[in-house]
Amino acid sequence: MDIRSLGYVVIESTEPQQWLDYGTNILGLMVAPTMPNDDNVYLKLDSRPYRFAVVKSDVNKLAYCGWELPDEAGFMAAKDELNAAGVSFEEASNTEAQARRVRGLIRLQDPSGNGLELFWGGELDYAKFISPMGIAGFETGDNGNMGLGHAVLPAAKLVETHLFYKNVLGFGDSDYMHFKFSPDPADPGQGLNFMHVNNPRHHSLALYEDQANPLGCVHLMLEVKDVNEVGYCLDRVEAAEIPIVSTLGRHTNDNMLSFYMATPTGFAMEFGTDGLQMDWEGFTPTVTSLPSLWGHKFNMPDA
Ligand SMILES: [Fe+2]
CATH class of the missing domain: 3.10.180.10 (2,3-Dihydroxybiphenyl 1,2-Dioxygenase, domain 1)
Known part of the structure; x- marks a missing residue:
């Protein structure tokens, strides 16, 4: 596919x-x-x-x-x-x-x-994008062919769900992480599969080994082209007293410089810039042991 x-x-x-x-x-x-x-x-x-x-x-x-x-x-x-x-x-x-x-x-x-x-057959409407906050543009590729960003979805059946996206829908593996949030040796931790589709964005989907999540989403990500727009957005979030789910940080696997905030629906929104654009030819999927180079202090362990 x-x-x-x-x-x-x-x-x-x-x-x-x-x-x-x-x-x-x-x-x-x-x-x-x-x-x-x-x-x-x-x-x-x-x-x-x-x-x-x-x-x-x-x-x-x-x-x-x-x-x-x-x-x-x-x-x-x-x-x-x-x-x-x-x-x-x-x-x-x-x-x-x-x-x-x-x-x-x-x-x-x-x-x-x-x-x-x-x-x-997704349409282009050619209506000029005019951001009410003056953002020059979001990173979505040519004619939007890199998609709107990425989605991290809950996957109670992680192995089965990962294989569905990989073997049935034809997604490619980008990276795998495994987290353990408690010191309990019996805690098996949680896996996170990062996957790409046929565009350069490092991942368009990630699957998080999560049990019941009635919100149907862990987070969505939007990418702006200018690092200052991340800062201006952070200022707006703080001024509006919207909960900050994660502080500013730089991710390891897609290099995204971002922070995370709450949305009205309750899942998180990652707002970032500078995400990697990959050449998938000959790419070997990675296993990453650390989510971020610096920052990204989460105040919700499963966000
Ligand atoms: Fe993300």
Whole structure:
């Protein structure tokens, strides 16, 4: 399967309007000008019509990661591969696909129960990105082909879920980490698989060995092009008294300089810059023993 990028995320929220204030005034995203003016909140950060769809619901969770296939042939091949692997999926209607601004869409779950969508024909709307906080640009590649950033998802069945993304969806391994948060010798610790798709971003997905996580997400990551925008965002977060989940730091595996904050939904948002862009030809997946070169003092052990 030839998945190219993380195209969008769909967040279900009891109060989507919370994301309007947070998304624009803290993250510096733009209200998507070519999306419907309804009860939902659509946020834009590059040439794509939106990257965040926050939809009205009676629960608060990350509902779907939308993964992009290159074209219709790739989409049909993906469905054949799912069928061959015995993975069931739901075909979305044309109306649903149009609402996502794509030409074809299917919906499924990974073995840990995370929702995902596969799509092809994602539109560019050519509406100029104008950040309300003056951010010149987010790092999403050419025509957004590196995707919106990355998602770290809970995986109660880590081994099975990792193999699903690797063997069925064709993701590649970037790095593996293993953490132990307690000194208890009986504590088996938790694994974290970092995975890439067919673009240079070091990882578009990470799977965290987590038990019940009703939020459906550990964190999402957005990358800006200028280190000063990380600092300005940190100032806005502190001024708004939004909880800082991790202090500023530099990650080892993707070199990201970032900090983490709480979102209105309760999972974290990593806001960073300077992430590695890889040439995957001949790459050997790494095993990393330390998450950060410096900083990144977390105040939530599982964030
Ligand atoms: Fe991250």
